[in-house]
Amino acid sequence: MSELHEYVGPATMEKIASLAKRRGFVYQSSEIYGGQSGAWDYGPLGIELKNRIQREWWKEMTQLHDNIVGLDAAILMHPRTWEASGHVENFTDPLVDCKKCKARFRADQIPEENLAEKKCPSCGGELTDTRKFNLMFRTHIGPVEDTSSIIYLRPETAQGIYVNYKNIVQSCRVKIPFGIAQVGKAFRNEIVTKNFIFRTCEFEQMEMQYFVKPGADVEAFEAWRKRRWAYYEKLGVKMDHLRWHRHGPDELAHYAKDAYDIEYLFPMGWRELEGVHNRSDYDLSRHAEFSGKDMQYIDQDNSERYLPYIIETSAGLTRNLLMILCDAYDEEKVAGQGGAEDWRTVLRFHPALAPVTAAVLPLMKKDGLAELAEDIREELKEDYVTDYDQGGAIGRRYRRQDEAGTPFCVTVDYETKETGAVTLRFRDSMEQVRVGRKELSARIREEIKNYRRIL
Numbered sequence: 001m002s003e004l005h006e007y008v009g010p011a012t013m014e015k016i017a018s019l020a021k022r023r024g025f026v027y028q029s030s031e032i033y034g035g036q037s038g039a040w041d042y043g044p045l046g047i048e049l050k051n052r053i054q055r056e057w058w059k060e061m062t063q064l065h066d067n068i069v070g071l072d073a074a075i076l077m078h079p080r081t082w083e084a085s086g087h088v089e090n091f092t093d094p095l096v097d098c099k100k101c102k103a104r105f106r107a108d109q110i111p112e113e114n115l116a117e118k119k120c121p122s123c124g125g126e127l128t129d130t131r132k133f134n135l136m137f138r139t140h141i142g143p144v145e146d147t148s149s150i151i152y153l154r155p156e157t158a159q160g161i162y163v164n165y166k167n168i169v170q171s172c173r174v175k176i177p178f179g180i181a182q183v184g185k186a187f188r189n190e191i192v193t194k195n196f197i198f199r200t201c202e203f204e205q206m207e208m209q210y211f212v213k214p215g216a217d218v219e220a221f222e223a224w225r226k227r228r229w230a231y232y233e234k235l236g237v238k239m240d241h242l243r244w245h246r247h248g249p250d251e252l253a254h255y256a257k258d259a260y261d262i263e264y265l266f267p268m269g270w271r272e273l274e275g276v277h278n279r280s281d282y283d284l285s286r287h288a289e290f291s292g293k294d295m296q297y298i299d300q301d302n303s304e305r306y307l308p309y310i311i312e313t314s315a316g317l318t319r320n321l322l323m324i325l326c327d328a329y330d331e332e333k334v335a336g337q338g339g340a341e342d343w344r345t346v347l348r349f350h351p352a353l354a355p356v357t358a359a360v361l362p363l364m365k366k367d368g369l370a371e372l373a374e375d376i377r378e379e380l381k382e383d384y385v386t387d388y389d390q391g392g393a394i395g396r397r398y399r400r401q402d403e404a405g406t407p408f409c410v411t412v413d414y415e416t417k418e419t420g421a422v423t424l425r426f427r428d429s430m431e432q433v434r435v436g437r438k439e440l441s442a443r444i445r446e447e448i449k450n451y452r453r454i455l
Helices: 013-022 044-063 080-085 112-117 158-172 217-234 282-291 317-328 369-381 394-404 414-419 437-449
Strands: 005-009 026-028 040-042 068-070 092-097 104-106 131-134 137-140 150-153 178-187 202-212 242-246 258-266 269-278 309-316 329-335 341-347 358-362 386-388 408-412 421-426 432-436
Touching: 013 026, 013 317, 013 329, 040 044, 044 068, 044 178, 044 202, 044 217, 044 317, 080 158, 080 282, 158 178, 158 202, 158 282, 158 309, 202 217, 202 317, 217 242, 217 258, 217 269, 217 309, 242 269, 258 317, 269 317, 309 317, 317 329, 341 394, 358 369, 358 394, 369 386, 369 408, 369 414, 369 437, 394 408, 408 437, 414 421, 421 437, 432 437
Parallel strands: 068 178, 358 386, 358 408
Antiparallel strands: 005 329, 026 040, 092 104, 092 131, 137 150, 178 202, 202 309, 242 258, 258 269, 269 309, 329 341, 408 421, 421 432
């Protein structure tokens, strides 16, 4: 029978960060030395969740589309790449400092009256003049540190796709329209890092660049907007926590013909989750200019030549992870043993994303139940990431798995010894059913395929 439960309260960033550390999702980088601002480490559950989010996105982009291929470009690229892309000249934030408290702010994120009066919003002290701050990390390559050895840590993954687009056309014989997908690290020397892992200096992007014939870009742009919206619905995300934001004339990036953001209602408010951009032919024309190479696409059917337009979908992998954590977080008041009130924290991950799919729990350590449970876990390991827990009351073990987001618990009891049937418990509803040992793996697979989130 399922337990009675009712909704209690929403997620806060403090609750998310606390749970993330407590359960091994995310740790502060270099914490024993006081921590490194803007950098985070992903623990055992965090790396499983991150990898699963990446795999789902990769499957959506490449496996489910016959005309999209993958790429893994180097982080270190020729510095002329970033001159062509406009990052050397344009990738800046306006920066001000307080002369009194030494706090640092992005000038566009403090009240206009403070900026006009050069008054610090924190302490009232005097602010410095606004100056441009380039967000790219700059370093040197080779043994001599001079202007000829300057190189950058890439601030985005897209440029690796653009400079390889002709290679892929020639080696893979793809025809327009086609896309190139990539997941990789990017680095931005952010002035202010805050809201846990939302804005960091080191992060991962999931980007797909879709090459189309000029004139077909508007239709392709709208089609990709629909596909990206449907993707989050497929993941079981609360769709009333998503919305579109169209960039106005003052917001459009220098390369964009049109741009929309998918925004998510994070605990700190609506923030960008993913961008869908019509980049026109800006990128390929710039690389053609700076490299001196012909970047035109040649249609083999009619010998037509043109610079393709590019439709970009760009999402942060680590920001998606934060969104999934926030979206899955729930607190409930439930009926405990003897009818007493109890509480549980639960992460309602889609089972395809959950770091652990099934936890195997022997009812008792003795009488051969532990050994039997270990055997069942071995059977499930081939298909699923599993956990094993034999410590404490069964109810407490269920709560621990709920908090980690494990969608299925398999309880091994004395009846299992007699009939082979186990108790399969569902995280969301807390319903429990008996399932034969031989049917267990297939039943879990069926439940994952048919999962629908309880709202």
